[in-house]
Amino acid sequence: MKPYQTALLSSLLIGSLSACQTQVETATTSEAIKLQQTALASQLGYDIVESLTVEVGPRLAGSPKDIIAVNWAMEKLTSLGFDRVYKEPVQVPIWERGEAKAKITFPVEQPLVITALGGSVATPAGGLQAKIARFDSLEALQQAKPEDVQGKIAFIDQKTERHITGEGYGKSVGGRSKGAVAAAQKGAVAIVIRSIGTDHDRMAHTGVMRYQDDVPKIPAAAMSNPDADLVDALLKRNPDALLELQMSPKNAGFNTSYNVIAEVTGNSKPNEIVLIGAHLDSWDEGTGAIDDGAGVAIVTAAAKHIQDLPVKPARTVRVVLYAAEEIGLVGGKAYAEAHKAELPLHYIAAESDFGAGRIYQIDTKVNESAWTEVQHALSPMSFNGVALGNNQASGGPDVSMLPALGVPVASLRQDGHDYFDYHHTPNDTLDKIDPAALAQNVAAYAQFAYIMANSTVTLTPLVTQSEK
Amino acid sequence: MKPYQTALLSSLLIGSLSACQTQVETATTSEAIKLQQTALASQLGYDIVESLTVEVGPRLAGSPKDIIAVNWAMEKLTSLGFDRVYKEPVQVPIWERGEAKAKITFPVEQPLVITALGGSVATPAGGLQAKIARFDSLEALQQAKPEDVQGKIAFIDQKTERHITGEGYGKSVGGRSKGAVAAAQKGAVAIVIRSIGTDHDRMAHTGVMRYQDDVPKIPAAAMSNPDADLVDALLKRNPDALLELQMSPKNAGFNTSYNVIAEVTGNSKPNEIVLIGAHLDSWDEGTGAIDDGAGVAIVTAAAKHIQDLPVKPARTVRVVLYAAEEIGLVGGKAYAEAHKAELPLHYIAAESDFGAGRIYQIDTKVNESAWTEVQHALSPMSFNGVALGNNQASGGPDVSMLPALGVPVASLRQDGHDYFDYHHTPNDTLDKIDPAALAQNVAAYAQFAYIMANSTVTLTPLVTQSEK
Structure with a gap:
């Protein structure tokens, strides 16, 4: 092909791509609004956290209940019909409370x-x-x-x-x-x-x-x-x-736990990943309802609503239920290490780990020049009460190490005014969760994941720490 | 003296008594309003419950801490300068929680x-x-x-x-x-x-x-x-x-505890008694702040404000800090038995045992024909937010047996909407008490006791159970 022909074709392609992008954006916005409605009308999130707290309860990393939680998660994610469900081993220290x-x-x-x-x-x-x-x-x-x-x-x-x-x-x-x-x-x-x-x-x-x-x-x-x-x-x-x-109390060696993972396979870019996570372990004195059963429920239910769509978004939506967050982000670090080669394919990541209060704002950490476009893309979230915030997100504990490794993150900010009333106490039980607020979280994560999985904005490179 | 002279003198005396009564009532009302102001400006009540919860804490009837509480009460009442301070032995069963x-x-x-x-x-x-x-x-x-x-x-x-x-x-x-x-x-x-x-x-x-x-x-x-x-x-x-x-847990015999009593000696009818009580014992898991440190503080501080008046009211105001209420009104029953002969001299009795919420109403149990007059006498309490209620009072746990023995009682009704959030739990601690609400209680008890100690209304006989 001669150079001018190439240029012409490129120009046409770009033109058609732009038109296509607009179509994608319109369709994505429309689907995101439907996802919100679906999520708000569903009690799936509450059912998941009820199941986890009643059928498993406290699940201290490295304890026998931790493995029961992993088995619960594998069964729950499988029964929900995700495209892929798997687990990855994580070595976790054992500490017994006495x-x-x-x-x-x-x-x-x-x-x-x-x-x-x-x-x-x-x-x-x-x-x-x-x-x-x-x-x-x-x-x-x-x-x-x-x-x-x-x-x-x-x-x-x-x-x-x-x-x-x-x-x-x-x-x-x-x-x-x-x-x-x-x-x-x-x-x-x-x-x-x-x-x-x-x-x-x-x-x-x-x-x-x-x-x-x-x-x-x-x-x-x-x-x-x-x-x-x-x-x-x-x-x-x-x-x-x-x-x-x-x-x-005593420290008693190590045990194998697992990051439990489920995926909705992307329609056109299945190798690219939108990661929404939460941590599966909990402290041992409550039943781990707000920390972090709520997060497990929120990201799982959000992904399930996307799984159920007739047409999946472009990228893969990956749910990661991290092991052993409480005792030092052990699962988060293990994931970053195990997926090192794949991190450039992580489009964006976010973790829900701040209870079950309503989300009032979404912040991101993306390339500064992409931020306006990302905010525009995420604007349907405002119908769910989520304001567009700033570009200073950390993403949540288990994904907090990802920006330094080049992965964009988002923080969906929850109302935490009463979170530290119950956090890490025997009082972290199911009754502290408002089902309506939980559903609003599910809707927000579903919208976020869906929009990001279809987004045409380039989010990288991130500024490095030294540039910041 | 000839009959007509006697009749004339009687008539004059009655006339002058009536005038005197009106004077007494006016003076009483005026003093009651001052007492309210004094009590609301004082933090004596809070200081007492702070002292009891910090310096004694949990004081399960029959336990070593029970005796520490009795000693604390004797010292506290003595240091406050009451006219009389004494204690009366009560046999209480010992139960250990394990x-x-x-x-x-x-x-x-x-x-x-x-x-x-x-x-x-x-x-x-x-x-x-x-x-x-x-x-x-x-x-x-x-x-x-x-x-x-x-x-x-x-x-x-x-x-x-x-x-x-x-x-x-x-x-x-x-x-x-x-x-x-x-x-x-x-x-x-x-x-x-x-x-x-x-x-x-x-x-x-x-x-x-x-x-x-x-x-x-x-x-x-x-x-x-x-x-x-x-x-x-x-x-x-x-x-x-x-x-x-x-x-x-185990039952472990009996121990001697005490009803601890303080008095402001009446000015003109010292043998007649207005009893305001609370119970000194508590369950063992909290520090007994709302149950019933608050009551101890309320009635003690109320009596102390009366003790400090330049002119004492007619009747004796008796503070009774009952032993072993929690395990079955043991102190209350012992008091009724020990003071059987004196009960006809008990003008009226009331116990504070419902936390530290504001008093919104006062009910009585007096002779029906006296009720209107009693309500009139107590009307200054309305300035402190206390409405006049009904004549169906039981008086509180440790005085609940007194109406059947002929003693009138009053119930100063507290806002108990959150009382059973904390009642009988480890959460019964000082921080649950609002000092301003406690002072309002002190003011109400001070007014009640003072007005009743000066009252010229005849409250008896009570209706019997069968008449009711």
């Missing part, structure tokens, strides 16, 4: 409600008893004189602020994750924190903590907010108050 | 949150496991065929309705108090009830239960509302679900 008891023993006996932080070591079998060194924050503990902490139980007494965004959690959670190291470096015999939670319930909030190889490992626990109030009031009366802790 | 664990073991393991009901016996040391016979109510259990219950764990699954009056409690509490007898009569090996509570927290509500001498004693527990939901959902899937219970 018992956790605490009481003030002087100047008066007062039993306290505590819980071991995830990963904590045990106290000596007979427990330990010491005075209390109270700090307003992790930073205050880090700046303390060692002689004020030596031989005592460090107590980080920071309240968690309530925000729709959940940003209060970020401000206080350092005390949970880093407090044991900071306390041990000053010579503390244990650390107890005020729960990272916005409630006034007599329940302690667990969550993962970390040790450092060169620092002694000391027991780490959280106490409920009312108990922290009580300890405060006692310390104001008598700074020599004694706290007794008895905890028997 | 541990209570439960889980569904089939078709899937699901740990449940339960608590032993007060007075329950233990399971065998290794626990017990059985199928579940579920009933909508105590009545349904009582009407069941024995073959449907025999060898099973009876489960009364009645939800408690939310009302400002707390009347939902009365509708469902029979399952707690009488369920064990009904279940054992049908051959059940244990009984578990849905908690008598209006919350959705993962906390079980304890409370006293009763056995009957001629019926086998079986273990009795309550499970949290979310757990009852879970068991329901499991039973719908599989009626052969198995429940395992392990409980180690």
